Amino acid sequence: MAYKTIIEDNIDILVAGAGLGGTGAAFEARFWGQDKKIVIAEKANIDRSGAVAQGLYAINCYMGTRFGENNPEDHVQYARIDLMGMVREDLLFDMARHVDSTVHQFEEWGLPIMRDKEKGTYLREGRWQIMIHGESYKPIVAEAAKKSADKVFNRICVTHLLMDEAKENRIAGAVGFNVRTGDFHVFKSKTVICGAGGASNIFKPQSTGEGAGRVWYAPWSSGSAYGLMINAGAKMTQMENRIVLARFKDGYGPVGAYFLHLKTYTQNGLGEEYESKWFPELQKMVGKEYLDPEASHLTHRPIPTCLRNHALISEINAGRGPIHMVTMEAFQDPHLEEIGWHNFLGMTVGQAVLWASTDVDPKLENPELTTSEPYVMGSHATGSGAWCSGPEDVSPPEYFWGYNRMMTIEGLFGAGDAVGGTPHAFSSGSFTEGRLAAKAANKYIDDGKGEGIVVSDEQIKKFKGEIYKPLEHYKNVSQ
Numbered sequence: 468m469a470y471k472t473i474i475e476d477n478i479d480i481l482v483a484g485a486g487l488g489g490t491g492a493a494f495e496a497r498f499w500g501q502d503k504k505i506v507i508a509e510k511a512n513i514d515r516s517g518a519v520a521q522g523l524y525a526i527n528c529y530m531g532t533r534f535g536e537n538n539p540e541d542h543v544q545y546a547r548i549d550l551m552g553m554v555r556e557d558l559l560f561d562m563a564r565h566v567d568s569t570v571h572q573f574e575e576w577g578l579p580i581m582r583d584k585e586k587g588t589y590l591r592e593g594r595w596q597i598m599i600h601g602e603s604y605k606p607i608v609a610e611a612a613k614k615s616a617d618k619v620f621n622r623i624c625v626t627h628l629l630m631d632e633a634k635e636n637r638i639a640g641a642v643g644f645n646v647r648t649g650d651f652h653v654f655k656s657k658t659v660i661c662g663a664g665g666a667s668n669i670f671k672p673q674s675t676g677e678g679a680g681r682v683w684y685a686p687w688s689s690g691s692a693y694g695l696m697i698n699a700g701a702k703m704t705q706m707e708n709r710i711v712l713a714r715f716k717d718g719y720g721p722v723g724a725y726f727l728h729l730k731t732y733t734q735n736g737l738g739e740e741y742e743s744k745w746f747p748e749l750q751k752m753v754g755k756e757y758l759d760p761e762a763s764h765l766t767h768r769p770i771p772t773c774l775r776n777h778a779l780i781s782e783i784n785a786g787r788g789p790i791h792m793v794t795m796e797a798f799q800d801p802h803l804e805e806i807g808w809h810n811f812l813g814m815t816v817g818q819a820v821l822w823a824s825t826d827v828d829p830k831l832e833n834p835e836l837t838t839s840e841p842y843v844m845g846s847h848a849t850g851s852g853a854w855c856s857g858p859e860d861v862s863p864p865e866y867f868w869g870y871n872r873m874m875t876i877e878g879l880f881g882a883g884d885a886v887g888g889t890p891h892a893f894s895s896g897s898f899t900e901g902r903l904a905a906k907a908a909n910k911y912i913d914d915g916k917g918e919g920i921v922v923s924d925e926q927i928k929k930f931k932g933e934i935y936k937p938l939e940h941y942k943n944v945s946q
Contacts, residue, residue, distance in 0.1 A: 486517020491901025
């Protein structure tokens with residue numbers, strides 16, 4: 468099968484993937500590189516791509532430092548406790564000290580952020596979360612990236628990173644194909660910022676039958692961030708750290724707004740509070756450092772998500788399931804009832820449709836919870852991804868090799884799901900990491916580190932053969 472080959476040469480910064488991490492990278496790349504050629508390659512369409520494509524009801528990472536709410540150090544401690552110590556504190560701190568400016572930009576661009584009328588601050592859903600009207604979150608943010616890039620290639624699935632043949636272990640661009648036309652695209656670039664996604668559908672989804680294929684995280688997140696970097700030889704970290712979340716059964720509706728803002732809680736099948744019953748056993752397993760219920764109410768130390776889920780699963784295994792979210796109390800307040808429905812209509816409309824179609828009214832009955840299947844990602848409440856350099860001013864010497872967010876491959880940078888060890892970044896933190904990576908990528912280029920890259924026709928031909936081999940195989944078998 469013959470497809471057109473399209474070559475984009477002399478690129479300074481190639482952004483692979485245009486979710487929140489990629490859009491942040493493109494936006495910041497233009498600020499520091501007015502004379503640079505910046506190109507975006509996105510598998511879908513930049514206006515509705517990435518994990519927040521359908522919308523989001525809260526920005527889950529905001530310090531509120533200017534309001535005296537939290538400091539970056541607080542967020543580092545919070546994430547460290549929730550991930551049982553498995554974090555890169557230098558990367559977390561670096562993201563947290565810059566994330567507020569990102570959120571303020573979003574508001575300037577037109578993102579409606581809810582306000583606490585009495586305090587004059589953003590309306591909090593929890594200690595780190597602020598509430599937004601976020602159905603159009605991604606299109607608003609994407610507009611800034613589109614105005615920053617020289618070219619935006621939509622519908623291009625980037626499959627392989629090109630390696631420089633003049634210098635060992637240096638990036639030289641990427642290749643991929645157009646998912647609509649099949650055309651082969653070659654991007655020769657001095658730097659690449661990987662903003663591709665984490666991994667859904669590795670494990671069989673909980674939903675079966677008519678609901679088959681329904682998952683919590685973005686179903687189009689195929690692990691591309693990891694496939695690209697691993698195949699190029701990048702060092703990875705915490706790839707065994709899979710995230711499992713409590714979600715509303717069948718529709719995968721998130722529980723955060725319900726727990727934090729609506730102040731709902733859970734019960735077992737007998738109508739009993741069950742979490743505290745498992746605390747003594749869990750403390751024996753992990754120690755008081757990670758599970759001190761009294762301290763979690765007095766300070767910002769959370770009970771780690773994995774331990775809450777362990778209690779849920781243990782209760783079901785003990786024969787006292789199913790587990791229900793107690794919504795009947797909160798939903799007696801018309802305002803909270805409205806927020807409960809808007810929470811799903813703004814980002815997980817399938818959950819609202821499911822309840823409506825099955826005649827479930829959360830004001831009259833408590834909906835069932837379950838756990839999701841495992842996911843592998845770096846930007847949510849877990850830390851899978853590539854091992855990268857931190858910032859010079861806070862990273863220990865062995866964690867800094869010249870350029871912030873640069874992987875163990877020269878000229879390859881990352882943001883969002885691509886970066887390992889930075890949990891609880893979420894959408895705003897991913898955008899912020901993109902900004903940090905882009906600033907560093909510009910300095911890398913300005914220092915002359917990306918000059919003289921060589922990519923042979925043989926390397927391009929090899930990757931082209933791998934991409935189209937399944938189609939060639941299908942053609943030969945079908946004849």
